[in-house]
Amino acid sequence: MNIPSIVFRRFSRNRLSLAALLVVFSIITLALLAGIVSPRDPMAIDVHNVLSPPTWAHPFGTDELGRDVLSRMIWGSRVSLKVGFIAVGLAILLGTIIGSVAGFYGGKTDALLMRFVDIMLAFPTFFLILAVIAILEPSIYTIMAVIGFTGWMDVARLVRAEFLTLRERDFVVAAKAMGAGNLRIMFKHILPNALAPVFVAATFGVAGAILTESGLSFLGLGVQPPNPSWGNILTAGKDNIEVAWWLSLFPGLAILVTVLSYNLVGEGLRDALDPRLWERESSATRDKRKTPKVSTID
């Protein structure tokens, strides 16, 4: 059995995570097909139907310009996904490179890089993000870059820790004896073995990035109106808090469900990738008895 399918078998044992994975896929599908599934034009203004509560025509109501909230939410999901994936991709890339170098070379390089990590961790991240975005033009690209540049530290620490244990292993010594260069050893031999915790961190990272983006858009620093995002619909919700509860309720619920799903998938992935639980598994692969459920986040 190849490794991905073993991981998937282990993953699907946790029903909750599996359900969460389905939710994640449906949201991605919804975002990709926004042009087809969205019932109305998200930008169409209807002055006769301003701030209408949920009705059959507008299941989630309309906003202060009479635009359909459901359609705006469907289009807005694209923003969350784009920001989540690209920002986290950047963070993973940076974190992996810095963590690999620190863990592989050790000594002064390691000490210097880890001090840099300490400094970055000491910042109130949200302040820093806010400063940069306020100073640059607010746009989702700025947000992606800034979340990426302020979110790589955990990954760097994880990768470094893996490298520290892996670099003493026999297969690394063997590769060195065969004359492999440092870069080749780092990225071809060690890195693939260090990736499991990175995948898990990436999943949690997407959840965090979606939360941050919605907060920034809420403050008016993210996606600029009239383009919809979950965060800026909530801004309208705040402005009309006395009259239009639906503007606050639904977009927030969408954020909650999405973020919760990514977190649950991350949990399931962590258990599925945990090598300590693996060895027991492989000896009992054909055992049809139900293995005791592995508890989540201990």
Place this chain on the structure above:
Amino acid sequence: MMIPLIFGITLITFAVVHLAPGGPVEVETEMQIKASAQARENLKKLYGLDKPLHVQYVDWLKRFATLDFGKSFVDGREVIKKIAERIPVTLTINILSLLLILATAIPIGILSATKRYSLFDKLSTIFVFVGFSTPAFWLALLLMILFGVNLGILPISGIQSIDVSEMGRMDRLLDWAKHLVLPVGISAFGGIAGLSRYSRSSMLEVIRQDYIRTARAKGLDESDVILKHAFRNALMPVVTILGLSVPGLIGGGVIFETIFAIPGMGQLFYSSAMSRDYPTIMGILVIGAVLTLIGNLLADISYALVDPRIRRAGR
């Protein structure tokens, strides 16, 4: 250890703030297309922005050493004074919410660890996941709608009512408490979820240890075993996490203070960032980072207080 860290923090902050395009001069002259090149130069000279960057940084550092953050570009007042009048509100809210986190999260964590797989444990697990995933500002909006708009029992903005000066002392205190309930409760929410999980897992770890079995074997009460033998050991990782959560609390303030219209550091930061007020931005970022470092230091110290092994190793 802290000095180089602070040095590094100021350097990065300075670079980020000053290298970004669009300085205060541009913002100020944006509205007046006719502002001549000469006028721009004069403004720049006034703010000291005409010098090379490294000179500006050294100047700033010299003044920082005497705790002088310069004057705000916006209203010309001392940055340190502007910050000083905002800090009490922000600190009060943060300290109250930290206390709330400690007072609720640790009992929840311990209870769900000692009664693992019970109904309570399952419920608290659900709470943790939902708590981690809830955008706090959204929760704030919902609670404002519920308590402020529908039930009308809590005020939804500011930290005091308009007629506060006409109230007696008790009423004033009550008024203040009413204004703080929602901000404190909501900023504690995420922290409670996180910390209760950490205390649960660290308690589970401790309960497995031999000395707990010994304590039980010699016939101690279960409550004595948990509260006296296990509790202190389970507390240590929790203390570290608490220290690390300080930057999150300070940073999260921006959104709460904007939603609830609380005149704290977060709100000041938001408006300074918007108007490119470099001295104020620098001042708040550095003070925020220093507060974070102090938080970490306090965590280290209390770590030593709970763990005699660390105290001895230090000597």
